[in-house]
Amino acid sequence: MVSIEEHIKQIDINGFTLIPNILSDSDCENYKQMLERDYEKYSPLYCDADAAYLTSLAHKGGEKVVYNLHNKSLAWYTLFEHDVVLSILDVFLRKGSYQSQEPYYLNNISARCPLIGHPGQQLHLDSNLPGVNYCIIANVIWLFDDFTIDNGATRVVPGSHKWQFYAPDNANHKDEVRIIGRRGSVLIFNANLWHGGGENTNGHSRWALLLGYARWFVKPSYDFMQNMPHDIYNQLTDKQKDLLGFRLVPPKDEFTRQRRRSDNFEVPFNYNLPR
Numbered sequence: 001m002v003s004i005e006e007h008i009k010q011i012d013i014n015g016f017t018l019i020p021n022i023l024s025d026s027d028c029e030n031y032k033q034m035l036e037r038d039y040e041k042y043s044p045l046y047c048d049a050d051a052a053y054l055t056s057l058a059h060k061g062g063e064k065v066v067y068n069l070h071n072k073s074l075a076w077y078t079l080f081e082h083d084v085v086l087s088i089l090d091v092f093l094r095k096g097s098y099q100s101q102e103p104y105y106l107n108n109i110s111a112r113c114p115l116i117g118h119p120g121q122q123l124h125l126d127s128n129l130p131g132v133n134y135c136i137i138a139n140v141i142w143l144f145d146d147f148t149i150d151n152g153a154t155r156v157v158p159g160s161h162k163w164q165f166y167a168p169d170n171a172n173h174k175d176e177v178r179i180i181g182r183r184g185s186v187l188i189f190n191a192n193l194w195h196g197g198g199e200n201t202n203g204h205s206r207w208a209l210l211l212g213y214a215r216w217f218v219k220p221s222y223d224f225m226q227n228m229p230h231d232i233y234n235q236l237t238d239k240q241k242d243l244l245g246f247r248l249v250p251p252k253d254e255f256t257r258q259r260r261r262s263d264n265f266e267v268p269f270n271y272n273l274p275r
Helices: 004-014 025-045 074-080 083-092 238-243
Strands: 016-019 063-067 104-114 137-143 186-190 208-215
Touching: 004 016, 004 083, 004 186, 025 063, 025 074, 074 104, 074 208, 074 238, 083 137, 083 186, 104 238
Parallel strands: none
Antiparallel strands: 016 186, 063 104, 104 208, 137 186, 137 208
8 A cells, every 4th residue: 555655746747646445336336326416407597607717627518517516515534534535635735834833724526527528628737726736736536437549538648747847739749748647546636737637428427526726825726705605604523614614605794804814714694505
């Protein structure tokens, strides 16, 4: 078994690591069923992407996507706060901060399954700032299906997390590799790493949970203060509230609070999912 230290070393050198056999087949199947139900229920209600983005990574045609899983079921929090994953992120997302103790949080939460005919994603990075000295965002991908060449396994370019430029549009790279992995594995990588979902050529299911963890000052993909149902919020532990950044909400004004980070948890606005 590869040690946590070795996984940390692999991320530092190559930009990524794959940890096998974390979840059982039955766990993966249960999570997939949850995603299929939520996709069927909510996807007809999604806001359509602007036409200007139809050829970009923002366009989700040709794939199943479920967003904001934190407000769908408490069952997801087991993965959000998995000890093995957080023990690695504690190193990368705190290194370089004051006394290596400043917080990070879960700022992007979704799941996707490319469909047959999906052309795959172009190589890209998710940090929006290539070549920074420290990891500011880390991506965690939970594999609920086997990742194979034919169903769209993620491709990465080892070492590219250290490059100070963006991947060229619609181009392959001679050093890219495919992440072939068994369901139940978890892929962790520096979000500066060039990566992209592969093309699904056989139509087999390839569900994966996509989590982005970021340093506390990076804004989230969605506003958790506005999309968290109180019936879920009231069941969260303090650790889970910290992971969703409820102590990282900026103050409303100078009369409410002076510091950008709060000593107490902010209570979100009440929110109900569409029915």
